[in-house]
Amino acid sequence: MKKNTFFDTQKLEVLSLDEIARQGAEAMLRVALSAEIDAYISSMSEVVLPDGRPAIVRNGNHRPRSITVGSGQIEAIIPRTRDRRQGAKENFVSSIIPPYMRRSPKIDEVVPLLYLRGLSTGDIFPALSELLGPRVSGLSAANVSRLKSN
Secondary structure: OOOOOOEEOOOOEEOOHHHHHHHHHHHHHHHHHHHHHHHHHHHOOOOEOOOOOEOEEEEEEOOOEEEEEOOEEEEEOOEEEEEOOOOOOOOOOOOOOOOOOOEOHHHHHHHHHHHHOOOOHHHHHHHHHHHHOOOOOOOOHHHHHHHHHO
16 A cells, blocks of 8 residues: 655655645745735726726735744745836735734734743743744744733
């Protein structure tokens, strides 16, 4: 009987369940962001330039940024738009990943709970890095102190 495994086609190695979940979350985020910008552009389709061309068009992506979510650290590539009207600044802002977001709101909720359960400020990062992976960032002692004060 053949064993069902998930292979990384780039490296031909068997991936762990956590890595499969992280890659799945990254893929689903790409699909959701693509659907979100498509809906935005179609809602703005009636805004046109004097020559009839669309005023708001897709304009590539922002620089990739890392977001900490429940399955670990994922890379988010947020699409962007360009407003071709003179002086207008109507641009796409994702409601899924707002500007400057680096952590899922659920991660922000967990940190104060860990502190209340007895983990010290300095112990929260090592505990979460064991759970979310070694690449997790944004959970320094200073960030933990700020999150627990909210």
